[in-house]
Amino acid sequence: MASASTYGAISTSSAAPDTASSEHTTGTPMLRVREMTKRRDGNGNDNDSDYLFYDVNFDLYENQVLVVRGPSGVGKTTILRCIAQLTPYEAGVCSLATKGDSFRKPLQMGIPAWRADVMYVPQRPAQLAGTPLDFVDMVNSFRVQGDREHYDPVEIAEDWGIAQELWDKKWPELSGGEQQRIALAVALSCDPKVLLLDEPTSALDPRSTLLVEETLAQRTCIWITHDDAQAKRVASRILTINPDASYSLD
Numbered sequence: 476m477a478s479a480s481t482y483g484a485i486s487t488s489s490a491a492p493d494t495a496s497s498e499h500t501t502g503t504p505m506l507r508v509r510e511m512t513k514r515r516d517g518n519g520n521d522n523d524s525d526y527l528f529y530d531v532n533f534d535l536y537e538n539q540v541l542v543v544r545g546p547s548g549v550g551k552t553t554i555l556r557c558i559a560q561l562t563p564y565e566a567g568v569c570s571l572a573t574k575g576d577s578f579r580k581p582l583q584m585g586i587p588a589w590r591a592d593v594m595y596v597p598q599r600p601a602q603l604a605g606t607p608l609d610f611v612d613m614v615n616s617f618r619v620q621g622d623r624e625h626y627d628p629v630e631i632a633e634d635w636g637i638a639q640e641l642w643d644k645k646w647p648e649l650s651g652g653e654q655q656r657i658a659l660a661v662a663l664s665c666d667p668k669v670l671l672l673d674e675p676t677s678a679l680d681p682r683s684t685l686l687v688e689e690t691l692a693q694r695t696c697i698w699i700t701h702d703d704a705q706a707k708r709v710a711s712r713i714l715t716i717n718p719d720a721s722y723s724l725d
């Protein structure tokens with residue numbers, strides 16, 4: 476297991492230049508999202524009100540933080556879950572820069588491998604049995620994690636004020652903020668190329684929030700927040716989804 480001092484390094488892969496006309500380009504994108512379109516669950520009529528988001532295009536570069544904004548219910552969580560291939564979508568292509576000069580799509584990589592590289596971290600961990608250490612053992616036992624670099628989640632979370640003994644407690648005995656930081660530390664320990672963060676500090680006090688931001692700001696992330704000040708602190712770019720299914724990228 477690598478030490479926390481080496482934590483955060485992600486290898487740079489070379490890939491074809493970006494062709495999106497809707498944004499500036501600097502170097503090689505890590506993740507490309509093209510024409511991502513998701514309908515609301517509904518009657519299937521083809522009009523604007525049936526879409527959560529329509530034809531979303533962006534590139535995410537290494538060490539960039541793309542903040543996702545918009546009112547409740549516009550589809551911020553849904554777009555992260557679509558990118559993670561956890562929720563089906565009507566149209567769109569996601570691809571990830573890989574070693575060599577190519578981008579690979581989820582089905583080319585295999586969905587488990589995609590999800591390990593493009594990892595969705597929910598706002599609150601699901602109700603899990605056992606302790607956080609049991610969860611770490613389970614994550615490490617997944618075959619797709621076998622040959623990946625792993626970091627020590629206990630060490631990562633210690634920097635955020637999580638004492639070692641908390642890892643032996645049952646999940647329900649932990650506070651919301653402790654659960655949130657521990658789940659985030661486990662995700663970071665797997666060293667995904669892209670983190671999809673769903674309000675990662677929503678349960679944290681201001682000091683813990685800043686500590687977590689400090690770590691995450693060095694990573695390649697798509698990050699949902701409702702907090703204007705946080706968006707200003709961490710965003711490289713901002714994707715705003717509007718209630719009419721349009722979006723803007725600033």
Ligand SMILES: Nc1ncnc2c1ncn2[C@@H]1O[C@H](COP(=O)(O)OP(=O)(O)OP(=O)(O)O)[C@@H](O)[C@H]1O
Nearest residue numbers: 515516527545546547548549550551552553554701
């Ligand atoms: N599992 C589901 N099945 C059906 N509809 C869902 C499901 N999850 C979310 N929705 C609906 O999809 C829409 C978008 O939800 P989503 O959670 O993506 O919004 P959001 O922008 O993240 O909201 P918030 O800011 O409140 O978290 C909402 O109308 C919601 O009710």
